[in-house]
Amino acid sequence: MRKSRAEAAETRARILSTASRMFLDNGLGTVGMRDVMAGSSLTPGGFYRHFGSKDRLIAEASSAAFDRAFAMLENETVGKSPDHAIERIVSVYLGQAQVTGKPYLCPLAMFGSELRHSDPQVRAIAINGYQRIVQLIANHLEHRTRRGALATASGIVSTLVGAVMLAEIAPDPAMARAILSNAKVLIKGLIHRP
Amino acid sequence: MRKSRAEAAETRARILSTASRMFLDNGLGTVGMRDVMAGSSLTPGGFYRHFGSKDRLIAEASSAAFDRAFAMLENETVGKSPDHAIERIVSVYLGQAQVTGKPYLCPLAMFGSELRHSDPQVRAIAINGYQRIVQLIANHLEHRTRRGALATASGIVSTLVGAVMLAEIAPDPAMARAILSNAKVLIKGLIHRP
DNA sequence: TGTACATCAGTGAACGCGCGTTCACTGATGTAC
DNA sequence: TGTACATCAGTGAACGCGCGTTCACTGATGTAC
Numbered sequence: 001m002r003k004s005r006a007e008a009a010e011t012r013a014r015i016l017s018t019a020s021r022m023f024l025d026n027g028l029g030t031v032g033m034r035d036v037m038a039g040s041s042l043t044p045g046g047f048y049r050h051f052g053s054k055d056r057l058i059a060e061a062s063s064a065a066f067d068r069a070f071a072m073l074e075n076e077t078v079g080k081s082p083d084h085a086i087e088r089i090v091s092v093y094l095g096q097a098q099v100t101g102k103p104y105l106c107p108l109a110m111f112g113s114e115l116r117h118s119d120p121q122v123r124a125i126a127i128n129g130y131q132r133i134v135q136l137i138a139n140h141l142e143h144r145t146r147r148g149a150l151a152t153a154s155g156i157v158s159t160l161v162g163a164v165m166l167a168e169i170a171p172d173p174a175m176a177r178a179i180l181s182n183a184k185v186l187i188k189g190l191i192h193r194p
Numbered sequence: 195m196r197k198s199r200a201e202a203a204e205t206r207a208r209i210l211s212t213a214s215r216m217f218l219d220n221g222l223g224t225v226g227m228r229d230v231m232a233g234s235s236l237t238p239g240g241f242y243r244h245f246g247s248k249d250r251l252i253a254e255a256s257s258a259a260f261d262r263a264f265a266m267l268e269n270e271t272v273g274k275s276p277d278h279a280i281e282r283i284v285s286v287y288l289g290q291a292q293v294t295g296k297p298y299l300c301p302l303a304m305f306g307s308e309l310r311h312s313d314p315q316v317r318a319i320a321i322n323g324y325q326r327i328v329q330l331i332a333n334h335l336e337h338r339t340r341r342g343a344l345a346t347a348s349g350i351v352s353t354l355v356g357a358v359m360l361a362e363i364a365p366d367p368a369m370a371r372a373i374l375s376n377a378k379v380l381i382k383g384l385i386h387r388p
Numbered sequence: 389t390g391t392a393c394a395t396c397a398g399t400g401a402a403c404g405c406g407c408g409t410t411c412a413c414t415g416a417t418g419t420a421c
Numbered sequence: 422t423g424t425a426c427a428t429c430a431g432t433g434a435a436c437g438c439g440c441g442t443t444c445a446c447t448g449a450t451g452t453a454c
Contacts, residue, residue: 002416003430011430027311029223033408045410046431054408108360113307116362117221126363154373155357155380159349162356166302168310169320179348186349190383196449197397205397227441239443240398248441395451403443410436418428 012050015040019061020068024105028058028114059122062115065107066129069096072104074136083191085140090187093133093160094180097168106133109164133157141191152190159183206244209234213255214262218299222252222308253316256309259301260323263290266298268330277385279334284381287327287354288374291362300327303358327351335385346384353377 003011018039022031033054037044051057076092077085096105107115108130115126137153138146163183167176197205212233216225227248231238245251270286271279290299301309302324309320328347337343357377361370 002414002418002428004417007417008430027223027308029221029308030311032406034406043432044408045433048409049430108363109307111307112359112363113303113305114221114223116359117224120365123363123365127365127369130360130363151376151379154376155353158357158360158373158377159353159380160356161360162352162354163349165306165310165359166324166352166355169302169306169317169324171314171317171321175321179352182345182348183352185345186353186384190380196395196447196451198450201450202397226439228439237399238441239400242442243397391454393452393454395449397447397449399445399447401444401446403441405440407439408437411434412432413434414430414432416428416430419426421424421426 015050016060016064019057020065023061024065024110027111055119059125062107063125069104069106070132082140082142086191094184108161156187159187209244210254210258213251214259217255218259218304221305249313253319256301257319263298263300264326276334276336280385284378288378302355350381353381
């Protein structure tokens, strides 16, 4: 039954991808190893050939999810004016759960309050992901100082994460859209007055 | 062993209070019935004399937590000017996890991303709690229209919830304080320009 | 007001289940000569 | 290049454990006469 190195690497990547998707969709606590392995067309035992524990999987899956979300946001800014870049980041972030297929969900909005009780490694990954988004936004903010830009960007990220999380709780799609729209208007109001 | 009606009512209240505290501190998924009952100085079986299921307990405990948090916020506004009232709400909300004893933690910030997967009853309670805070803030916002005040208040609540949630993930207290402070500055900037 | 009985708050063991993880096993892959 | 053996990816049953919940039981409380 042994697989080639290439196949094994592909299996590992598949488990990671499945886990990332499932954690984002259903949270860290409710997704079990059997779910992840079955979703990867594998049996439970095989998991431990690739990862040391569920916590390690959560760490890697979160990291991968941040990379994906960040890449999507960054990609939206290339060749755009500062104002337009910000507008794209905000719109894409706020629309993450409305896009069909939801290909770039952010861990902070999807299971942020579970991260609080995760082990230090996972929390470090989460805070690093947060900081990367803050820096990306700050890069397109026209402030007198870098410090000021980072402070404003931090506030904006709080708004973005809060809005997407609240919109996910809303039972009514219309209310979800209203929450996201209100957050967008609030941020737009900030940007257009230096 | 039977207890009087008054004692039974007190027991029920004690379970609810313990559960509220534990859910806010540790999340919905990680707190078990045995934890709640032991924390209330009771044995597991007694739980079902007072609540139909864990989900019902979560519903009531969340509701109680919202009531408590809302009462604290509302109380801060009595006899204050609109600007000062907003300032108090924002400061008290953002400081909720920094206060010793944490007597009025908000479910949205503490286990918001778990609410997403809760049953409709719990989600309805959560969204109702969200709306009450939005309305409270809107009451002190000097907008031309009520609609406009509610929209701005909604954006502010997204910022507040996101900031407290992110600050809870931060491993470093200094970074937590920075996140909260940046959110506060962002909101302050909004208010002082009608 | 006193007595007899029904009620039921709380106990603590037990149930069934799913969890994260381990393990003996398989057979194809990789390695050494 | 071919052969013999070691490695190890993946299987699927099993382990120990803790979960939400049930249940027979207890004895004090509440109710009816």
